[in-house]
Amino acid sequence: MFKRLQIYANEMYPVIPRLFISTLMVAVQYLAVLTFAEAPPIYQFHWEDLGIVYTVFAFLFLLRIADEFKDLENDRINYPERPLPSGRVYKRDLWFLGTLLFVTMVGINLVLPQPLGPFLLVIFYGFLMTVWFFQRDKIEPSLVLALVTHNPVQLILSFYVIHFVTYHYGLALWTWENVCVAIVLYIPALLWEISRKIKAPMDENQYVTYSQVWGFKGSLLAIVGIAAVGVLAAWILVYELSASVLLIVAYGVLLYFFYRYYQAPAGKNLKTIVPAYLVVHLSIFLILIAMLYF
Structure with a gap:
């Protein structure tokens, strides 16, 4: 299983580059929020910051895995060489990886010193994406409608990060x-x-x-x-x-x-x-x- 998951990660979600991008995303928001606060506080590193980076990384990874299941039939036609359609990776492999990512992400956020509301909003929106907002017959055939409904998840994720920073330092959110x-x-x-x-x-x-x-x-x-x-x-x-x-x-x-x-x-x-x-x-x-x- 682990060799198959390594194949999947290498081709569909390279861990090191994606960790770098997740870290960059969080760092930009973190430092920007502090910089433009009315009274910019002094940044102090906390281990909780790594939890935010991991949440961004894991959530985006989960969306990638969810897309594998959502698009499987289309990928068998258009991208048969990909790991899942080609049979080089099994569905149960991705279920295992997705469950591991989800459980660890939830566990980390349960111990982070922050209200759970923004995190739950991220999870809820991600769930709606996986079920096509219960309108699959209307959204799936329309590329633009899929973009309008699915892509704003990045705004939700940004709200999660910015909320953490403002709550942690006692700054204004909006x-x-x-x-x-x-x-x-x-x-x-x-x-x-x-x-x-x-x-x-x-x-x-x-x-x-x-x-x-x-x-x-x-x-x-x-x-x-x-x-x-x-x-x-x-x-x-x-x-x-x-x-x-x-x-x-x-x-x-x-x-x-x-x-x-x-x-x-x-x-x-x-x-x-x-x-x-x-x-x-x-x-x-x-x-x-x-x-x-x-």
């Missing part, structure tokens, strides 16, 4: 700065969800993509516009730093690679370009926040 921070973290999830379902016209098949729904050019313009919102939200928070121009530079590089992709898309995809940009964007934002804080 501030415009915290809303901007949540948007900065939401945009990467939205970009990734859309970009991974964009294909060049000659590479399209029966698998429904955003490039089919909005057209190839339209889907690329949608990503460019969404990324611009993320840059704007981040820049509003750090505009007083001259180094904030780095956010614009990174966005400009993204536009350049998108243009090249648009000019010659055959056989290419955005699975490298977009994640690389997102990591760079969040890393730059974290550095800028740290400059303001320290």
Whole structure:
């Protein structure tokens, strides 16, 4: 079983990179909330902080596993080489892994010094996603409706992290700065969800993509516009730093690679370009926040 799960993790959810991304997400929100508080408190490391990182990591991992079961029939047609459809990983393997992740995540949150409400909200929304909000016949055929109902889970997850920080340090929760921070973290999830379902016209098949729904050019313009919102939200928070121009530079590089992709898309995809940009964007934002804080 463990060898099969290793195969699954390596191909579908690489642990080290995903732990890094989860840590980066939490660090950005954590430091941003402290920085823009009316009276910024001094950050003190607590082991509970690692519990928040693990919760983000485990919850996103659980969503990945849930998608394996939700999309199994489609994956057998469109992605037969993946671990579960190919038979290299069994359903019981993923049930075991999912149960382990869920139990440990719940156990950690039961001992964290925080109200359980935000965590329960995350779990409840995740459950609704797994059952298609009890409207599978309407949501599953519509890529856009699935996006509108499922993708906001990142906002719920951001609320969970921001709530923990504000509760832990006795800070205000509902501030415009915290809303901007949540948007900065939401945009990467939205970009990734859309970009991974964009294909060049000659590479399209029966698998429904955003490039089919909005057209190839339209889907690329949608990503460019969404990324611009993320840059704007981040820049509003750090505009007083001259180094904030780095956010614009990174966005400009993204536009350049998108243009090249648009000019010659055959056989290419955005699975490298977009994640690389997102990591760079969040890393730059974290550095800028740290400059303001320290």
